[in-house]
Amino acid sequence: MVVIQSAEITLGQRRSDDRVPLLSGGRYREPPLRHLWLGLQHSSWFLMVYLAVFVIYLSLGAFVFGSMEQPVERQFHLEIRNRIEKFLLKYPILPEQELDALLMDVVQATNRGVAVTRNVSSEPNWSFGQSFFFAGTVVTTIGYGHVTPLSEGGKIFCIVYALIGIPMTLMLLTALVDRLMVPSTWLLRYLNAKLGHLYQPFNIRVFHLLVIATILVVFFFLVPAGVFNVLEPDWNYLDSIYYCFISLTTIGLGDYIPGDSPNQPLRPLYKIGTTVYLLIGLVFMVLTLTVFYEIPQLNVGSVFLLKSDEYVANTSAYDSEKARIQGGPSLGGVMPSSLGSSTTSAVPFGSYGAGYGATEEELGRPSRQIVRVKSRREEDSPSPEDTTPVHARP
Numbered sequence: 001m002v003v004i005q006s007a008e009i010t011l012g013q014r015r016s017d018d019r020v021p022l023l024s025g026g027r028y029r030e031p032p033l034r035h036l037w038l039g040l041q042h043s044s045w046f047l048m049v050y051l052a053v054f055v056i057y058l059s060l061g062a063f064v065f066g067s068m069e070q071p072v073e074r075q076f077h078l079e080i081r082n083r084i085e086k087f088l089l090k091y092p093i094l095p096e097q098e099l100d101a102l103l104m105d106v107v108q109a110t111n112r113g114v115a116v117t118r119n120v121s122s123e124p125n126w127s128f129g130q131s132f133f134f135a136g137t138v139v140t141t142i143g144y145g146h147v148t149p150l151s152e153g154g155k156i157f158c159i160v161y162a163l164i165g166i167p168m169t170l171m172l173l174t175a176l177v178d179r180l181m182v183p184s185t186w187l188l189r190y191l192n193a194k195l196g197h198l199y200q201p202f203n204i205r206v207f208h209l210l211v212i213a214t215i216l217v218v219f220f221f222l223v224p225a226g227v228f229n230v231l232e233p234d235w236n237y238l239d240s241i242y243y244c245f246i247s248l249t250t251i252g253l254g255d256y257i258p259g260d261s262p263n264q265p266l267r268p269l270y271k272i273g274t275t276v277y278l279l280i281g282l283v284f285m286v287l288t289l290t291v292f293y294e295i296p297q298l299n300v301g302s303v304f305l306l307k308s309d310e311y312v313a314n315t316s317a318y319d320s321e322k323a324r325i326q327g328g329p330s331l332g333g334v335m336p337s338s339l340g341s342s343t344t345s346a347v348p349f350g351s352y353g354a355g356y357g358a359t360e361e362e363l364g365r366p367s368r369q370i371v372r373v374k375s376r377r378e379e380d381s382p383s384p385e386d387t388t389p390v391h392a393r394p
Contacts, residue, residue: 047304114150129268133259136275139165140282142247144254176283177290184212184291205295212291220248220281231270233261248281 088096114125124130125147137144138161149155188208195204225240232240235256243256259270293299 041306043304043306050304127268129271132268133271133275135161135165136278137252138162139169140250140278141166142250142252142278144252144257146254146257146260173283173286177286180283180287181290184208184287187211202295202297206298209288209291209295212288216284216288220277220284221245224277224281228258232258244281247278248285250282 084099088094088099130147134147136142138158149158188205191204191208192201195207199207221241221244225237225244228240228243229235229237235243239256243258246253246256258274259267264270296302
């Protein structure tokens with residue numbers, strides 16, 4: 001006689017210990033090691049292919065940048081050499097070696113953020129406004145590199161300051177994005193209420209992402225680029241767009257720095273305002289990325305994680321137990337009425353992080369239900385005499 005003890009099955013999610021429950025004896029067994037190819041799991045193979053694609057992408061970038069920039073570099077180099085030769089012809093008393101040494105000193109000073117020409121404002125690089133801007137680029141990891149600490153004490157303090165400031169900035173960004181996700185979720189629910197009868201949940205979530213991305217592009221790229229185009233005399237609109245993108249993605253090349261043009265009015269306030277813009281822009285960048293990763297179908301990076309193999313293995317073993325309970329091989333049908341509930345198939349991997357504050361129905365997912373399967377214990381089972389009709393008993 002098969003004895004089925006009390007068991008609890010949660011459809012749509014795994015147990016915390018990642019083991020598959022067995023119905024007989026209330027025991028557990030580990031998921032089988034499946035989905036291996038040549039001794040490696042699927043995620044490892046996917047990661048190896050992705051690494052190869054990444055190296056090819058870097059090589060492609062190197063080839064394109066080199067082919068586009070080398071001619072411009074050679075032309076610029078020729079122009080500088082011609083100017084030096086004309087200068088030496090005009091002032092032959094000056095030795096060329098002395099001029100080269102002077103130019104090297106000027107280049108090194110410029111790389112350290114020290115301007116030596118007269119047409120540049122005499123305001124020091126380490127005024128409060130300039131220092132505030134530098135501190136902001138350190139803690140946000142933008143790091144333009146146009147101004148760097150010159151003293152040994154300043155370098156040591158910069159290391160300690162970054163070690164403390166970068167985690168503080170990450171915590172601040174996380175807290176602010178957490179607050180902004182509340183109105184973002186309200187918008188998603190509103191779109192679901194208005195468009196849910198016309199479009200699939202995935203389409204609504206993509207439209208919601210496009211709305212958030214449009215806000216980011218308009219108010220943190222296009223509009224600020226127009227402002228920088230007006231305030232910076234040497235920048236065109238493309239240069240301003242380029243600066244906004246390089247800064248808000250924390251690339252920080254340092255080839256365009258706002259407020260460094262000669263005779264820039266209100267330079268300290270301009271630097272502080274730019275720092276505030278960068279902080280707010282980073283918050284919205286992280287918000288947009290969070291909304292993007294909340295859509296499981298777009299989060300393709302999950303296939304490279306080891307937990308994707310664990311999920312596939314658990315699902316394979318778990319679905320076999322689920323099919324046994326349902327009395328058939330189908331995974332998406334309706335449970336027998338004796339079990340008291342209807343169920344659907346398990347939620348796909350990666351969807352556990354989707355939907356900030358939204359219900360399962362609003363996100364278009366099947367709701368999770370708990371089904372308890374109980375039977376009488378062996379000692380409570382009736383004896384053969386109890387089940388025999390009275391008139392048939394000896």
